[in-house]
Amino acid sequence: MNQEFPVSRSQRVFYFFIALMVFGFGVFIAITFVSRNPLGLLFGMLLCGSSILIVIGTLKRKIMVYDDRIVHINLFRTRELLLADVKGYRIGSKVIYIIPNNTSYSKITINNYAEYTEWEELTKWLDENFTDLDRVDYQADEDSILNDTRLGITETDKKSAIHKARITAIIYNVIGGLFFIFLFVFKRSSLFDAILIIYPLIAIIIIITSKDLIKLFAKPRTPYYSVLIGVYGALIPLFIKSIAGYNILAFNHVWLPFVIAAVGLGMLFMLSGTYKGATTTGGSLSFGRLLTGGIYGFCCVILINCVFDRSTEKLFDARVLSHSITHNKGTHYHLVIGPWGPKSNTSNIDISAAEYFQDTIGSVVDVHLKKGLLNIPWYTVSK
Secondary structure, three states: OOEEEEEOHHHHHHHHHHHHHHHHHHHHHHHHHOOOOHHHHHHHHHHHHHHHHHHHHHHHOEEEEOOOEEEEEOOOOEEEEEHHHEEEEEEOOOEEEEEEOOOOOOOEEEEOHHHEOOHHHHHHHHHHHOOEHHHHHHHHHHHHHHOOHHHOOOHHHHHHHHHHHHHHHHHHHHHHHHHHHHOOOOOOOHHHHHHHHHHHHHHHHHHHHOOOOEEOOOOOOOOOEEOHHHHHHHHHHHHHHHHHOOEEOOHHHOHHHHHHHHHHHHHHHHHHOOOOOOOOOOHHHHHHHHHHHHHHHHHHHHHHHHHOOOOOOEEEEEEEEEEEEEOOOOOEEEEEEOOEOOEOOOEEEEEOHHHHHHOOOOOEEEEEEEOOOOOOOEEEEEO
16 A cells, blocks of 8 residues: 555645634734834744744645555654554544554554544554554453453353443433532532532442442443543532632641542542553553542532531621623622731632622622631621
């Protein structure tokens, strides 16, 4: 096979249009700042240069397949691999990896392969001439699961355990996905908040009892099942509620319980399931599990401290200094209030639309300060 696969005409037109926009914006910035700030002029010139690189890179990008080798060319480098040295390939949603037999050779990575002309012909050629390593890994893991005596003795028992794990993961993920809808229904419900806090912990129990069939992370092409959607279905509403509904007086009391909760959940996720299968990437996902624990730890500390706080509040007066509206991912209303009680500087508060138009500049608002269940002082503002 001797064939070239350049970037398709439609993609070239698209990138040329992007380059033209970047170039025009760069010229505008350069002209605007030429007599004001040399850094602005430099930034404009960099944008113009970037647009030229976009054009050159689009024209240069191609894949060339010869009888004895495959070559991938992009803007900054050229990768070449003899066909005799190819071990196999992996195809993801937007990338193709061509893996060499010898680890001393560099693999060929083809990003956004659907942007090339006749890319279906390329993937067909790979399938006909080389090993699909993802398929091999899937088969190895599937054989390992079917030979796992923990799932039962007979084949029927094992298939029943696999089916049960699949249904469990689906139900958990569906319920977790519904939490985002419930967020707009139960805006001030301590019961809903408690469910959100508990739900990610249920995932750990599911992973532990699944006998390695269910994991927090799982590749798309894998015989294992994932509860990631369900976990983040609870974490996203938790995060939104924790940053939008409560104002922390000082964060110095937050860090210790946050670190304990974050590391604790992250370690539980790391220890709850093994990632030794061929289709798993457990080592590289350690950061992801710790990140999940970090988000959970922050949200839990804020919500437990504020939602379940039954301490007596202290009332202070504060004067409205200014207010503003932002439109970043929705309309948000902000209020800047002056010093009050233990707060010696100004505070920028998120408020509702009704409060925004009610609290005019110069008016006085009530600040409700509470101790916090975890001894983290927090407050709310009302008219």
